């Protein structure tokens with residue numbers, strides 16, 4: 001079993017328990033359930049930089065990233081210094097996050113929030129909405145075409161946007177559908193953790209124009225962004241580069257300052 005399959009197997013157990021504790025009918029009563037979502041794809045289309053800054057404490061590839069990080073201060077800095085959106089890891093077992101982080105982020109900023117998790121069940125989409133998310137992630141490597149269709153239709157019904165994550169041409173060709181808003185190319189192979197920005201560059205041309213293109217993972221300098229922009233990317237999902245430092249908000253601010261200088 002590779003790491004992705006292991007995460008998905010654990011996730012099924014976790015979701016089954018969670019569903020019993022807080023059924024969908026209860027989620028639907030929470031105040032954010034009726035909230036009108038903010039569009040990340042629109043923000044990315046109009047933003048000159050298009051950075052989706054991520055909050056995560058650890059990951060399977062970086063177990064000691066920033067174990068004690070607190071969400072509020074960091075997401076506020078991400079907003080203040082010009083992020084187009086924020087990604088919050090809600091997986092506890094492998095990333096040290098939780099739904100609590102997502103709700104705290106919701107209370108702290110107005111930016112669109114991506115619930116970053118391994119969606120394998122419709123329940124998690126209701127949960128994302130109830131906790132104040134604007135966007136869900138669907139990972140093509142984990143889901144078949146039918147599931148992607150079912151999940152993205154539900155997301156749309158709830159007013160959420162969908163970021164589809166692909167890692168190769170086959171996943172892309174099998175998973176595109178009209179309900180998807182953004183296509184993210186993950187530069188990190190979730191099966192081996194290897195990072196290669198060429199993954200984005202090579203897949204860019206195959207992504208139809210109507211989808212906003214997002215390059216995910218392994219981006220550590222502004223030069224990479226300028227290059228990826230040339231390949232047609234409008235969104236850049238960056239986590240570790242900021243979270244690995246003692247003050248992720250300050251590192252993000254410095255990164256944005258540099259990027260704005262180069263973009264002029």
Ligand SMILES: O=P(O)(O)OC[C@@H](O)[C@@H](O)c1c[nH]c2ccccc12
Pocket residue numbers: 054116117118139165186216217218219237238239240241
């Ligand atoms: O920390 P990085 O290398 O900047 O990567 C951020 C983000 O792309 C990464 O966390 C990610 C991309 N797809 C995922 C799916 C699940 C969990 C995490 C991820």
